[in-house]
Structures are given as structure tokens and as C-alpha cells.
Amino acid sequence: MQKLRLVFAGTPAAAVPSLETLAAGGHDVVAAVTRPAAPLGRRRVLTPSPVASAAERLGIHVIEAARLGDDATGRIGALRPDLGVIVAYGGLVREPLLSTPAHGWINLHFSLLPAWRGAAPVQHALIAGDAETGASVFRLVPELDAGGVYGTRIHAIRPGDTAGSLLAELAGSGAELLAEVVDAIAAGTATATPQSGDPTLAPKLGIDDARLDWTRPAGEVLARFRGVTPEPGAWTTIDDQRLKVHELAAAADAPDAAPLAPGEIVASGRIVLIGTGTTPLDLRRVQPAGRTAMAAGDWWRGAGRTRAVAR
Structure with a gap:
């Protein structure tokens, strides 16, 4: 060789x-x-x-x-x-x-x-x-x-x-x-095979691509979160303040949770739920503007809220 x-x-x-x-x-x-x-x-x-x-x-x-x-x-x-x-x-x-x-x-x-x-x-x-x-x-x-x-x-x-x-x-x-x-x-043994099939394109993602749209079905919201984590970094807004979303998951621990409006946030036991166009998701780790990342439950209790809406 x-x-x-x-x-x-x-x-x-x-x-x-x-x-x-x-x-x-x-x-x-x-x-x-x-x-x-x-x-x-x-x-x-x-x-x-x-x-x-x-x-x-x-x-x-x-x-x-x-x-x-x-x-x-x-x-x-x-x-x-x-x-x-x-x-x-x-x-x-x-x-x-x-x-x-x-x-x-x-x-x-x-x-x-x-x-x-x-x-x-x-x-x-x-x-x-x-x-x-x-x-x-x-x-x-x-x-x-x-x-x-x-x-x-x-x-x-x-x-x-x-x-x-x-x-x-x-x-x-x-x-x-x-x-x-x-x-x-x-x-001298390498062979390049021509590509076949219809191409799809993957342009660079910007910060606007990382905003989560809670009106979409839960699976789509979760898929976008996974695709933009850690860069450019998933985010949403509450009262016009940006909230970074570091960890989001299916709400497996709350199968009987009441339906929530898209973006509606409530506490359910030890977890924080956020509504989508279909079923709620488990909001696990967030980062408010100007602060470090923290457990969503700690952020929620510290904010002193009972309900909020993310947009």
C-alpha cells in the first residue's frame, strides 16, 4: 500500500x-x-x-x-x-x-x-x-x-x-x-458509486429555527428540540422574555394529565408540563435570561407561578 x-x-x-x-x-x-x-x-x-x-x-x-x-x-x-x-x-x-x-x-x-x-x-x-x-x-x-x-x-x-x-x-x-x-x-482498490435517489437539503440552522412552536404536535416539537440541541439551542418566550430549553421529554410520568393549551405550563406533582398541539411534554431543564441552567421545577417554584404560557 x-x-x-x-x-x-x-x-x-x-x-x-x-x-x-x-x-x-x-x-x-x-x-x-x-x-x-x-x-x-x-x-x-x-x-x-x-x-x-x-x-x-x-x-x-x-x-x-x-x-x-x-x-x-x-x-x-x-x-x-x-x-x-x-x-x-x-x-x-x-x-x-x-x-x-x-x-x-x-x-x-x-x-x-x-x-x-x-x-x-x-x-x-x-x-x-x-x-x-x-x-x-x-x-x-x-x-x-x-x-x-x-x-x-x-x-x-x-x-x-x-x-x-x-x-x-x-x-x-x-x-x-x-x-x-x-x-x-x-x-488502488477504492470505488466511488454514483449517488442515486432524490437529494434532500440540510442548510445551516439559525436561532429562529430553534424557536419551539407549541402549536405543533408533541412529536414534532420534541423532534425539533432534539435537532437544535445543543446548537443553536432550543428556546421559547414567556412574557416576552426568552427561556432556553435544555431538556424536554415525553411526559411518560403523567399519562393522565389534563390536556393543556399550546404553550400552557403547569406543575403536576414533581414535574413541569407544557402543552402542545396534542399531548403535554415534560419540561425538565431551562435557562431564564441572564441566569444559569436549572431544573425546570426549581425555576417554576422560584418564579412563584401557578400557570404561564410560552409562545
């Missing part, structure tokens, strides 16, 4: 398992390309990306680039890579960079392509109520997420999964798949 010179491009924590797996393999990761350090937290501390931090720890050369333009293309080309590998970098690879590595570029994408092409595949799969998702490694082409697929991993979606927990699992299994595809490319 040929030893390949790899350039890795990625930014968030979900890309780190792939970088670590490739670095531990039999190939040479000559650089990690990542988005520049960004201000984080209330104090806006300039913080390197998770991939940058992992690369430094692994002794891999870091190239920070806000976009893969002429400067990044020149710096990557100077490394004479055999293969480019991208995992959630946060930008597009265009020509001439697309053709710079001898074997082109491959992408680990967290969906079963052609389902959920785009920036937020895991989130959209959960919001849509899909029963399964997975990871795909495909060949990059100019069209978004449309290249031939080298391999997939199928993953069942469990009732308690959120975008955060599901992405963490896919990042691990996807890293193993990615390493297998890189080895196959090095050995």
Missing part, C-alpha cells in the same frame, strides 16, 4: 476523531487546515478551533484559513499532497484547489447521501423524524455534496438522541470509515 501525504481540513470537535485516526494510521498528515481562532464565551477570549488544538497536540502543521482561496491553495499546493480529506471545515473547496492533490479530495459527511446534503445533516435528520442516519465518505466535486460515494455507515436514531449526542457517535464511527477509504485509495 502506498503511503499518502494527506492534507486534512476541518474545524469543529466532530472533525477531531477523524484527524486523530488518520494521524495514528500509516499515512503522513502533512497539514491540518482549519478556520481561524474565534472569540468565545462571555469574555470573548480568542480560542483556536478544536481541530487546531488537536493538530498542535499531535505535532501537525496548522494552516488557518477563513476561506480556501488563493493563499490557502498556494500553501497547500506547496506541501505536494496526494489526497485532501475534509470533515466539517466550514467552507467550499473549489478549483484549482480541488485538483491540487494527486487523488483529489474526499469528504466525510454525516448523512446517508443523497439525503441531507449541506451544513446541518444531523440536525435536519432529527427534525424530520428520520429513523436512521449515518456517515458517508464521498469524492468532492464542484456540486454540493454530490460526488460518488466510497462507503457508508448506517446508524439507527434512538428516541433520546440529540444533535450533539448523535453527532459525537457519528464522528467516531465516521472516522473509522474515513480511514478505511483512505487505505483503499492508497491501495
Whole structure:
């Protein structure tokens, strides 16, 4: 098997398992390309990306680039890579960079392509109520997420999964798949199969997408909550004040609870119930504006309410 010179491009924590797996393999990761350090937290501390931090720890050369333009293309080309590998970098690879590595570029994408092409595949799969998702490694082409697929991993979606927990699992299994595809490319045995079926799109979600609509059926509300947790973060308003929703579940402990109007909040024993377009849900953990996250029961008792309506 040929030893390949790899350039890795990625930014968030979900890309780190792939970088670590490739670095531990039999190939040479000559650089990690990542988005520049960004201000984080209330104090806006300039913080390197998770991939940058992992690369430094692994002794891999870091190239920070806000976009893969002429400067990044020149710096990557100077490394004479055999293969480019991208995992959630946060930008597009265009020509001439697309053709710079001898074997082109491959992408680990967290969906079963052609389902959920785009920036937020895991989130959209959960919001849509899909029963399964997975990871795909495909060949990059100019069209978004449309290249031939080298391999997939199928993953069942469990009732308690959120975008955060599901992405963490896919990042691990996807890293193993990615390493297998890189080895196959090095050995000359890799085959990319054209995508078949109608594609669905998964654009990036904004804060407005994370607002919970209590007039919708309980299953839809819960699906959206799971899809936007932890980012951008589910929320609602009470008396025009934003309330973040950190934990929400089916009200299994209150099967005989009286029906509630959409958004109506009441205490039922030890739990706090919130109405939807069908059955109530169990509001478990919230964060009022300007305060830390807390158990919904503590928030409710501290507010001194008997009823409220979220909108």
C-alpha cells in the first residue's frame, strides 16, 4: 500500500476523531487546515478551533484559513499532497484547489447521501423524524455534496438522541470509515458509486429555527428540540422574555394529565408540563435570561407561578 501525504481540513470537535485516526494510521498528515481562532464565551477570549488544538497536540502543521482561496491553495499546493480529506471545515473547496492533490479530495459527511446534503445533516435528520442516519465518505466535486460515494455507515436514531449526542457517535464511527477509504485509495482498490435517489437539503440552522412552536404536535416539537440541541439551542418566550430549553421529554410520568393549551405550563406533582398541539411534554431543564441552567421545577417554584404560557 502506498503511503499518502494527506492534507486534512476541518474545524469543529466532530472533525477531531477523524484527524486523530488518520494521524495514528500509516499515512503522513502533512497539514491540518482549519478556520481561524474565534472569540468565545462571555469574555470573548480568542480560542483556536478544536481541530487546531488537536493538530498542535499531535505535532501537525496548522494552516488557518477563513476561506480556501488563493493563499490557502498556494500553501497547500506547496506541501505536494496526494489526497485532501475534509470533515466539517466550514467552507467550499473549489478549483484549482480541488485538483491540487494527486487523488483529489474526499469528504466525510454525516448523512446517508443523497439525503441531507449541506451544513446541518444531523440536525435536519432529527427534525424530520428520520429513523436512521449515518456517515458517508464521498469524492468532492464542484456540486454540493454530490460526488460518488466510497462507503457508508448506517446508524439507527434512538428516541433520546440529540444533535450533539448523535453527532459525537457519528464522528467516531465516521472516522473509522474515513480511514478505511483512505487505505483503499492508497491501495488502488477504492470505488466511488454514483449517488442515486432524490437529494434532500440540510442548510445551516439559525436561532429562529430553534424557536419551539407549541402549536405543533408533541412529536414534532420534541423532534425539533432534539435537532437544535445543543446548537443553536432550543428556546421559547414567556412574557416576552426568552427561556432556553435544555431538556424536554415525553411526559411518560403523567399519562393522565389534563390536556393543556399550546404553550400552557403547569406543575403536576414533581414535574413541569407544557402543552402542545396534542399531548403535554415534560419540561425538565431551562435557562431564564441572564441566569444559569436549572431544573425546570426549581425555576417554576422560584418564579412563584401557578400557570404561564410560552409562545
